[in-house]
Amino acid sequence: MWFASLGALVVNLGLGEMSRRYIAEALGKGNQADARGIVQLPLVIRGSAALLVCLVIIGLSGYLTTVFKEVHNNSTYFMLVALALLPGVMNDAIGSIFAGFQKYEYGAYAGLLMSPLRLVGVIILTALGYGVMEIFLMTAILGFLGIFVGIFFLRRLVPLRALFSKSGMDPQVRKDALRYSFTFIGIQAVSYMIWSQAExxxxxxxxxxxxxxxYNLAFRIPQVTVNLVPFVFGRVLLPTVAEQFGRGDMNKVRAIYVTSARYLMMLTFPLVAGGIALASPIIHVFYGQEYQPSIALMQIVFVPFSMMGLIHASTSVIYGINKPSYIFKTGLIVMLVSIGLYLWLIPRYGVTGAALASSVPRIAVFPIYNYYVYKKIGVHWPVGDSIRVVLSAII
Structure with missing residues (x-):
């Protein structure tokens, strides 16, 4: 599974976010040729890259078997992992295209069809006494079936013949889209250091x-809590902003920013306040007295994770108006500050130092991004609403 995750990481970085933004912008401009061209890019690039990685893993399967013989002593495992990689990558690419067209229901329909099939398949194979290899094979087969399901919905947005013909896409748009993808690779690298437990x-x-x-326990619960609703809501903002930016309607961009900020606050602050207040009973009931040290850590970590939910309003605008380099540059600086704080506080204060050191950069990006949005679109973060929502959540 680690190899499958690594392979997906290698071929996915940047292209999914590029699809979400540039398809929406092309639709806002009313340019169907550019939209079709953006649809083709991730399918061709990610498909080719996935096929290459798949062939490399298959070619090295014998060597990998000798290296990891304590874990898997059969090269067929690695071949099946490689086989499952291609449909996984292609289905993810199709999902990003649906997001760019803001047709999230198509992804939901495909998921509602394929997920039960996968669950039933695992149950049946397990009941019949089959093992991991058979489950991997079934996953790969259903993954390929999922591609056809995705294409069935995709043809409602783009004629199938358009996927295999020249799109007429503006070469400059293609160049900008690929540059955006490469920038996003860097953004995800620095974001990993800031948000994904580098401490x-x-x-x-x-x-x-x-x-x-x-510390891991204290980190995971706030992460899952914020990902329940605010993160999901925040993910749909980028295509919406990009579409209005494509139309040149900055008043709509400003309205989306302020409105989404208010909704994200209403979703995030009560969850965070509840998490802080209920940290002790959650730990005691579900994990026991021996995990008492996680309580204070969880209460600290909940605060910066509120920023993770809120910054979607500002980052969606920054990405939507095609300024991802700002997030990359500021992310590099924040990452270096994070490393310095880790080296300073963790040797002295242990896990408490880690919680405090990781909190500073996670909180700092919030005003930094908001100020940049103000400079670009001329609208402040709704501070008055923030105060009212925080007080309501506390009460």
């Missing part, structure tokens, strides 16, 4: 495995 690496250098376990 655990430093905890491993300076603390015990038990302390890392307490």
């Amino acid at each position: 655990v690496l430093f905890l491993g250098l300076f603390t015990t495995a038990q302390a890392i376990g307490f």
Whole structure:
């Protein structure tokens, strides 16, 4: 599974976000040729890259078997992982295209069809006594079936013949789209350091495995909580902003920014306030007294994770108006500050130092992004609404 995840990471970075933004912008401009061209780009590039990685894994399957013989002593495992990679990547690419057209229901329909099939297949194979290899094979087969399901819905947006013919896409748009993808690769790298527990690496250098376990628990619950609703809501904002930017309607962009900020606050602050207040009973009921040290850590970590929910309003505008380089540049600076704080606080204060050190950069990006949005579109973050929502959540 690690190889499948690594392979997907190699071929997916940047292109999904590019699809979401540039398809929406092309639709806003009323340029169907550019929209079709953007549809072709991720399908061709990601499909080719996935096929290449698939062939490399298959070619190295014998060698990988000798390297990881303690885990898998059969090269067929790696072949099946490689086989499952291609449909996974293509289905993800099709999902990004649906998001660009803002036809999220098509992705939902495909998921409602394929997920039960996958679940039933796993149950049947397990009941019949089959193992991991057979489940991998079934996953790959259903993945290929999922591609056809995705294409069935995709043809409602783009004629199938248009996928295999010259789109007439503006070469400059293609160049800009690919540049956006490459920039997003860097953004995801620095975002990983800021948001995805890079501090655990430093905890491993300076603390015990038990302390890392307490910290991981304290981190995961706020992460899952914020991802429940605010993160999902925030994901749909980028295509909406990009479409209005394509139309040149900056008044709509401003309205989307302020309105989404208010909704994100109403969704995020009550969840965070509840998480902080209920941290102790959650830990005691579900994990027991031995995880008492995770309570204070969780309460600290909930605060910066509120920013993770809120910054979707500002980042959607920054990406939507095609200024991703700002997020990359500021992310590099924030990442370096994060590393400095880890080296300073973790050796002195252990997991508490890690929680505080990771909180500073996660909170800092919020005003930094909001100020940049103000400079670009001339609208402040609704501070008055923020105060009212925070007070309501506390009460």
